[in-house]
Amino acid sequence: xxxxxxxxxxxxxxxxxxxxxxxxxxxxxxxxxxxxxxxxxxxxxxxxxxxxxxxxxxxxxxxxxxxxxxxxxxxxxxxxxxxxxxxxxxxxxxxxxxxxxxxxxxxxxxxxxxxxxxxxxxxxxxxxxxxxxxxxxxxxxxxxxxxxxxxxxxxxxxxxxxxxxxxxxxxxxxxxxxxxxxxxxxxxxxxxxxxxxxxxxxxxxxxxxxxxxxxxxxxxxxxxxxxxxxxxxxxxxxxxxxxxxxxxxxxxxxxxxxxxxxxxxxxxxxxxxxxxxxxxxxxxxxxxxxxxxxxxxxxxxxxxxxxxxxxxxxxxxxxxxxxxxxxxxxxxxxxxxxxxxxxxxxxxxxxxxxxxxxxxxxxxxxxxxxxxxxxxxxxxxxxxxxxxxxxxxxxxxxxxxxxxxxxxxxxxxxxxxxxxxxxxxxxxxxxxxxxxxxxxxxxxxxxxxxxxxxxxxxxxxxxxxxxxxxxxxxxxxxxxxxxxxxxxxxxxxxxxxxxxxxxxxxxxxxxxxxxxxxxxxxxxxxxxxxxxxxxxxxxxxxxxxxxxxxxxxxxxxxxxxxxxxxxxxxxxxxxxxxxxxxxxxxxxxxxxxxxxxxxxxxxxxxxxxxxxxxxxxxxxxxxxxxxxxxxxxxxxxxxxxxxxxxxxxxxxxxxxxxxxx
Numbered sequence: 263x264x265x266x267x268x269x270x271x272x273x274x275x276x277x278x279x280x281x282x283x284x285x286x287x288x289x290x291x292x293x294x295x296x297x298x299x300x301x302x303x304x305x306x307x308x309x310x311x312x313x314x315x316x317x318x319x320x321x322x323x324x325x326x327x328x329x330x331x332x333x334x335x336x337x338x339x340x341x342x343x344x345x346x347x348x349x350x351x352x353x354x355x356x357x358x359x360x361x362x363x364x365x366x367x368x369x370x371x372x373x374x375x376x377x378x379x380x381x382x383x384x385x386x387x388x389x390x391x392x393x394x395x396x397x398x399x400x401x402x403x404x405x406x407x408x409x410x411x412x413x414x415x416x417x418x419x420x421x422x423x424x425x426x427x428x429x430x431x432x433x434x435x436x437x438x439x440x441x442x443x444x445x446x447x448x449x450x451x452x453x454x455x456x457x458x459x460x461x462x463x464x465x466x467x468x469x470x471x472x473x474x475x476x477x478x479x480x481x482x483x484x485x486x487x488x489x490x491x492x493x494x495x496x497x498x499x500x501x502x503x504x505x506x507x508x509x510x511x512x513x514x515x516x517x518x519x520x521x522x523x524x525x526x527x528x529x530x531x532x533x534x535x536x537x538x539x540x541x542x543x544x545x546x547x548x549x550x551x552x553x554x555x556x557x558x559x560x561x562x563x564x565x566x567x568x569x570x571x572x573x574x575x576x577x578x579x580x581x582x583x584x585x586x587x588x589x590x591x592x593x594x595x596x597x598x599x600x601x602x603x604x605x606x607x608x609x610x611x612x613x614x615x616x617x618x619x620x621x622x623x624x625x626x627x628x629x630x631x632x633x634x635x636x637x638x639x640x641x642x643x644x645x646x647x648x649x650x651x652x653x654x655x656x657x658x659x660x661x662x663x664x665x666x667x668x669x670x671x672x673x674x675x676x677x678x679x680x681x682x683x684x685x686x687x688x689x690x691x692x693x694x695x696x697x698x699x700x701x702x703x704x705x706x707x708x709x710x711x712x713x714x715x716x717x718x719x720x721x722x723x724x725x726x727x728x729x730x731x732x733x734x735x736x737x738x739x740x741x742x743x744x745x746x747x748x749x750x751x752x753x754x755x756x757x758x759x760x761x762x763x764x765x766x767x768x769x770x771x772x773x774x775x776x777x778x779x780x781x782x783x784x785x786x787x788x789x790x791x792x793x794x795x796x797x798x799x800x801x802x803x804x805x806x807x808x809x810x811x812x813x814x815x816x817x818x819x820x821x822x823x824x825x826x827x828x829x830x831x832x833x834x835x836x837x838x839x840x841x842x843x844x845x846x847x848x849x850x851x852x853x854x855x856x857x858x859x860x861x862x863x864x865x866x867x868x869x870x871x872x873x874x875x876x877x878x879x880x881x882x883x884x885x886x887x888x889x890x891x892x893x894x895x896x897x898x899x900x901x902x903x904x905x906x907x908x909x910x911x912x913x914x915x916x917x918x919x920x921x922x923x
Contacts, residue, residue, distance in 0.1 A: 393547050397520065444506075445507070447503075582636075836871055844856055867885065868880070
């Protein structure tokens with residue numbers, strides 16, 4: 263367990279002044295005026311202020327030493343991560359075939375101090391045709407799924423509960439003009455509740471679990487469509503499906519249960535090998551991914567003076583790692599991979615892009631390399647032995663070092679709710695509005711020093727390999743692209759055989775960093791954890807990643823409030839204290855989240871309630887627990903199963919308050 267550095271002196275200004283005043287009668291009994299107008303008291307306050315500054319600096323020494331120790335073993339504070347959201351654009355007129363929304367278009371959600379800006383990760387071709395009907399076909403009949411597709415929280419089977427060859431998903435589009443020939447972008451969102459994903463190798467390298475043929479209706483028969491890309495892997499994960507529109511070859515007509523004449527696209531199941539039938543939450547058009555970051559270009563950082571180990575600072579932080587590195591070819595033919603910042607330096611022969619590296623240890627004296635602290639935006643250049651010293655440019659002495667392009671942004675404030683992103687910051691002709699139909703996820707703040715200390719101990723223990731249960735839990739929280747706050751490894755537990763112990767099997771339960779009552783990982787988080795653990799597990803381990811099972815807890819109590827306390831304030835405070843106590847991320851006795859499988863002890867809840875200011879007692883000891891809506895035995899502890907967590911009842915805890923007689 264990592265050591266906690268002590269606070270060597272926790273006295274503040276008022277404490278020092280008060281302590282000094284208590285010593286005056288002992289050493290200067292003739293001094294009796296302790297008012298602030300007294301010159302002696304003025305001197306006491308002056309020296310107390312100076313002492314507070316000294317003690318503050320002294321108290322930084324243990325943390326400074328600890329940070330240096332962390333740096334020695336390669337532990338740095340993780341930078342803030344940007345949130346991501348799927349945003350949907352509305353075309354102003356349905357008779358428009360298509361509108362291009364450029365890459366980098368900015369949209370925003372209203373924040374407490376300023377707008378939270380998101381940028382499109384790629385360009386979108388928004389079509390005027392609207393998705394008006396969704397149907398499924400099971401080989402014998404049609405089922406209308408339009409309302410489920412348009413309603414949050416609902417889902418449907420695209421190929422029935424037992425997918426068979428010939429099952430199909432049909433999408434009907436309404437348009438006053440011919441169907442577009444531009445690329446169609448369908449955003450597929452899978453239903454997220456109760457997901458369990460087996461760990462496999464890189465998903466992109468594996469064949470999908472089914473073969474889906476896409477077709478369009480030409481008025482007489484179904485004709486095939488050549489798919490450009492299927493990011494869903496046959497509806498097995500969230501993603502986008504891209505294909506060219508059939509244009510005038512598609513004819514509008516009624517289909518199945520829909521009597522209106524629509525343009526129809528069909529996804530037909532040709533082969534099926536699903537372990538579990540896919541469940542779709544939504545099929546959306548005109549939808550694209552946006553990231554809580556802003557792109558900055560052409561930022562002049564300064565000029566080189568030819569000295570070793572120069573540093574320069576970016577104006578915007580935290581710096582974001584690019585999802586896809588960019589390859590740049592310099593004028594001398596050298597290839598450079600840009601992973602976050604495209605740093606260019608002009609040494610007299612024109613600007614050259616320098617290579618970002620993790621450190622200078624393997625760099626020679628002529629290697630054009632640099633390192634960057636993404637939290638602070640500080641860029642470090644070489645010393646002439648490890649990394650090149652940029653030559654001073656007499657023609658441009660103050661501006662020969664330029665950050666040509668980088669993206670900056672991040673933080674938990676980007677995890678905005680569904681519908682919050684509604685402002686278009688960049689003008690796009692013929693685009694009427696924008697909205698995020700699902701909440702943004704993935705935004706995290708910069709790692710705290712306390713969390714880094716905990717991570718350091720686990721990193722040294724695991725040595726980047728998943729062997730023990732603790733290794734699995736630690737590595738799950740470190741998965742790139744995931745937003746995992748807590749994890750629990752269950753050895754010998756198989757999701758399909760919960761009552762038995764299966765040798766060689768480990769199930770990892772992950773809890774995302776989310777403000778929801780019951781934080782549940784989405785497909786992105788599960789996929790990221792799967793891929794990361796797959797690269798670190800033993801070959802003989804059969805590994806599964808799942809979201810937690812939540813048990814809904816509600817407390818009912820009748821409280822007697824002390825005279826002089828406000829009833830409403832006490833009631834709200836008790837409800838807030840109980841909500842925090844049972845919270846899966848902030849609850850428990852230590853405030854790190856309700857423990858997996860943790861028993862609800864009657865005495866602990868009693869203590870939480872009585873600790874609230876103004877609570878005098880619990881009337882007649884009437885403290886009741888309801889678990890999943892069922893009243894539990896009075897005055898008895900309530901156990902839950904291993905691996906389960908508690909979730910506060912969305913209706914809140916029932917707290918009745920009254921003054922005593």
